[in-house]
Amino acid sequence: MAIPLAYNFRNLWTRRLTTILTISGMALVVFVFASILMLAEGLQKTLTETGSFDNVVFLRKGSNSEVVSGVTRQQASILETFPEIAVGPKGQKLLSKEAVVLIALTKKGSDKPSNVVLRGIDENSLFLRPQVRLVEGRLPRMGSTEIMVGTSIARKFKDIRVDEKLCCGMRDWRIVGIFDAGSTGFNSEIWGDGDQFMQAFRRNGYSSVIFKLRDSSEIQRVESRMENDPRLTLEVKRETKYYADQSEMMAKFLRILGISLTIIFSLGAIIGAMITMYSAVANRIAEIGTLRALGFKRRDILIAFLLESLLLGFLGGVMGLFFASFMQLITISTMNFQTFSELAFNFSLNFQIITMGMAFALIMGLVGGVLPAIRASKMLIVEALRAV
Secondary structure (H helix, E strand, O other): OOOOHHHHHHHHHHOHHHHHHHHHHHHHHHHHHHHHHHHHHHHHHHHHHHOOOOEEEEEEOOOOOHHHOOEOHHHHHHHOOOOOEOEOOOOOEOEEEEEEEEEEEEEOOOOOEEEEEEEEEOOOHHHHOOOOEEEEEOOOOOOOOEEEEEHHHHHHEOOOOOOOEEEEOOEEEEEEEEEEOOOOHHHHEEEEEHHHHHHHOOOOOEOEEEEEEOOHHHHHHHHHHHHOOOOOOEEEEEHHHHHHHHHHHHHHHHHHHHHHHHHHHHHHHHHHHHHHHHHHHHHOHHHHHHHHHOOOOHHHHHHHHHHHHHHHHHHHHHHHHHHHHHHHHOEEEEEEOOOOEEEEEEOOOOHHHHHHHHHHHHHHHHHHHHHHHHHHHOOOHHHHHOOO
16 A cells, blocks of 8 residues: 555645755756756757768868868869769859968957957858858858858957958958858858958968768768878868867866766755755654554655655756756857867757756655655654654
């Protein structure tokens, strides 16, 4: 014969104040835990979605980002001859030779400088990035000093708007458009003509070459072709893997930080749950004796108090995740440690984070309630009934 679940709800409602305080403590821990996991997930999601599975990126061997990579003009010309390159709607090869440099811009509000990616593109770059769409102004003309900026750049940096001029590389660049690339890292970049950027910043070669595969399974053939050509001291990656690798170190750091902080905070929440449950046991000694006299076994008492503690953890987990879900409305900026540039992204909540948050809350409830539950179950009937 098991004690009804309604019994647990009634007892929690009777001790409303301590119940609310305990649930709030657990909710705070779950909120911190989920928020930091959402931060890491948002960073990883933004960079992963930046790439396309059908695109491949060529970098100098040993380079972990385009900022420190170099591809010579000769190497780029050789890559243009690869038969695995897809053909565009106008019959052109979908290959782009791009130059990436860093410049410092002043942020709004703080007036502090921050690095921003300046990406030199060519006429094929937009065909390779269909997620990019113009939201204001027009596209820059190739061969000119016109540029367009991502929405995150326009929103977070001073004097970045259409028809303004940006001075860098000893030239004035006219902003003619603002583009939106969805939830990708391109929103934190400035685009313009690659040859003009190379001249202004005195670059002799490209940072990377990107092309679209005519068949996504042909990447092994591309790798084999490169290995057999000693002139191509390059490495190739799918664009999705390239951007996923960029996010790996930062995301791992955030997850470790989140788990470490949560463990520290959870100790307080567990102690709070334990105090609450010990108080419940102390105030219900006579009630426990009555239950035992009615025929309920020690196991029933143990399970009843454990369920009550798990219920506290469950409610705390639900509350913490509810408030953490609103973090998805916030956009934050941080430094991409692979490129040392500004990167804007949103918190991201998924089923895995919800599961981990609820599991953590239930574990806190279980650990906090197990000792009081054992104490309640071990009470002798005669001693408990003396409190009646």
